[in-house]
Amino acid sequence: MVIGTRFEPVHQESTAALIARQLREAIMFGHLAPGSQLSEAELSAQFGVSRGPLREAMQRLVQEGLLRSEKNRGLFVKVLDADDIRDIYVARSAIEGAAALLVLRADDAEAISEMRAVCEEMNRAVKRRDKVLMSDSDLHFHEILVRRSESPRLRRMHETLLVETRMCMTALEDKYRLPAAVVKEHFRIIDAIEQGDEALTLRRIEDHMQDALTRLTAVGS
């Protein structure tokens, strides 16, 4: 049999992966509050599975650093203190800086335009004062940047960092606001990539992260 299209192998997701993903979302949006204990009995009942698969899923999140395990006591949602928030942005700088350089060196016009498109979307959100769409497209921009680097490892590491970033934003509720200037910073990062200026790209990403961090910690105090 000769066919034109390639078939991807059927990567059916394991139950643990499925539950882990749902737990991750719940943590991300604060449905599972930071510091709170995860009751195996309760959660397994909610998901309609027994404790076995649930525990497997939770081990994934422990490895990811989203849960903290205390033996014979239970699993707790990680609480992010000021040091953690700083560290998240340090790590994001590292990952996103490297990703940007990869995009830059690949000279991928399509990637550039996709990133611009997301920025335009965020621009519309700003004009409409749609705070939810704003933060969504903010994170989306960073996700696309890393995805376009075509590096599976950068991508995977960044995924967790974005979850933690969202955790911060959720924890601070609407005590902080995303200024319109962020969009401009995104555009300037794209410009730097397009110009092929590596040092400038790195500097702008680092500055962007520093700004975000200042915004978050200023509110927290």
Next chain:
Amino acid sequence: MVIGTRFEPVHQESTAALIARQLREAIMFGHLAPGSQLSEAELSAQFGVSRGPLREAMQRLVQEGLLRSEKNRGLFVKVLDADDIRDIYVARSAIEGAAALLVLRADDAEAISEMRAVCEEMNRAVKRRDKVLMSDSDLHFHEILVRRSESPRLRRMHETLLVETRMCMTALEDKYRLPAAVVKEHFRIIDAIEQGDEALTLRRIEDHMQDALTRLTAVGS
């Protein structure tokens, strides 16, 4: 009660964490060959536990990217192809570059001297032609560099990358050799950090990674 020393909370490791660590080592040194399937029954017998805790440990390694899960088929040790090896070094450049900048900015003389000490150790290994000690202290240098950045997230992400790096080295057995020039490159990275030259530091780390990559892929072909 007032005491002078602070007590760290007792972080007793969970069984899953313990088994995961042992599995990680087994993978690292090729005792579990890349591509091979992990039999739950066999492994649980070896570790003297039932399949429950073992499965939890394996989920951690799946999340870490060291194992590949195929539903209803089993778990397999990830095989690293050429793309993976390239990606490992891309990710390591990102992490170690960022770590080096943190050390640089902290202006931590103690960190510098610890890194130099590890290099001296590697130098001795080179002189003694001790190949095992050479690769050990090679990886040790990079580990210390990241540890000294004081960033838990960089540290955690780097840990997995070093396991994968060791996997590569193990897979290629002694078909490749670690040239003495590597030590010199390490020293030059430290020098750049000490001088406080960020651009130079990044360039030297990236070059060092590129060299290592070339060494590995040249052998593989």
Next chain:
DNA sequence: GATTGTGGGATTGTCAACAAGCCTCACCCT
């Protein structure tokens, strides 16, 4: 009255058995 034992209740940790799915290979039909 503060501190130290002690029991109840609840939660996690572990296990062994059961259910479900995949691979192999012999068998049969065309």
Next chain:
DNA sequence: AGGGTGAGGCTTGTTGACAATCCCACAATC
């Protein structure tokens, strides 16, 4: 001969029950 097919065996997936541990409240003691 070649390919479908189905039974058997083995592996993973899931479950419910049991054991171990911890927390909390209460009582006993100095």
